[in-house]
Amino acid sequence: MNAAQRSARNAFAALALDRAAALRRDSAWLAAARDASGARYVLGLPESLLWTTPAGDALQLLPPDALPPAQRATASLLGCDAAGRAYFRCDAGAAPAAPGQALGLRALAASASAFDAGLAAYALALGHWQRNSRYCPACGNACIHDEAGHRARCTACATTQFPRTDPAVIVLVEHGDAALLGRRPGWPAGRFSTLAGFVEPGETLEDAVRREVAEESGARVIASEYHSSQPWPFPASLMLGFTAQAATRDLTAGDGELAELRWLSRGILRAGLASGALSLPPAFSVAFHLIHDWLARAPD
Ligand SMILES: [Zn+2]
Structure with a gap:
């Protein structure tokens, strides 16, 4: 077994997703992809929880019509699967009024598929970085997130930040x-x-x-x-x-x-x-x- 095969056995490490970095700057593609009926949204909830199925064994991936247009417009692109389906993440202040569970990543990892566990880890990490990059480290002014959520740019001095690991x-x-x-x-x-x-x-x-x-x-x-x-x-x-x-x-x-x-x-x-x-x-x-x-x- 080589290192890549060993890594793939680890939870969160076997995400078969094209991160489609080149599409993060393509505003026309993003606008169409966010509203396409096949698009799916990972919903981040307060305290690093995610919206899952009622059984808590899979992410509850929401279709576009389950979210208000303003929420879709600011969702971050995670990537596309082999079938071309685009995945996004967005935050909600509270769990939806629908059957489901707000679950932490460790609990989800215990029973979710490798794809769901990997997607959940990616979505949580990106969301955590976005919450921690709202202000410029150089001048303290507010930042906006562009490039489909993968870059923070200062509105005053244009300093940029990227997700850190x-x-x-x-x-x-x-x-x-x-x-x-x-x-x-x-x-x-x-x-x-x-x-x-x-x-x-x-x-x-x-x-x-x-x-x-x-x-x-x-x-x-x-x-x-x-x-x-x-x-x-x-x-x-x-x-x-x-x-x-x-x-x-x-x-x-x-x-x-x-x-x-x-x-x-x-x-x-x-x-x-x-x-x-x-x-x-x-x-x-x-x-x-x-x-x-x-x-x-x-x-x-
Ligand atoms: Zn600045």
Whole structure:
């Protein structure tokens, strides 16, 4: 399995959608596409919720006639599927007076299709950036969003902003037959995951892996390898999964981000998962796949 195939297993990471960036500036195409009967709208609700089916197992994708013309006119273009259907996102101040649910992305990801989970993650991330780019970072004046919602432009000084993504590394550190897993404060007893942290300015991914592991555990990484990636719009991250080799199993107290830190052998982890004494992050996360791929691999 290559990295692209590994990434495609991660939730939010298998969105078969042409983002159609060239059409974002085509106002005539946008106007027609927003009103076309085949167009579908993802509805964003306050507190990062999305409008879903009553069962909460799929996005409720609204046709154009379900929305007022003014709301359609300012909707952001997400892209087009293989059949040419255009998808947009827009916000509403409250849930529609119709059967459905206002649901968060984690709950939706548990049962939605890969397409819906990916579309939901994309729509939420774009909406979050739009709410945070209403004012110019250079002069403080109001910005307008153009290019179908993908650019913010200052009405006073013309400074432009584009949607941002914050890279974070997430690392399965191994030594011999053991993996280094941590438990964050507030997690249930026995729940463990891989180490993670944001990439800092001026840093390579490999440097970020070494630094984050050292900060959180004191372990010294001597080699790392890219595994897979996952959009993680809580609110704007891209998780970059790595495996890494530690020089030794020596640990220090770390920076306090973790409540507990353990080297777990495959045998101990398998037995703990079977008995319920240990648990892992949800199956839609890259951390879950990092740990499962390591469990499935024979010790070096
Ligand atoms: Zn400005």
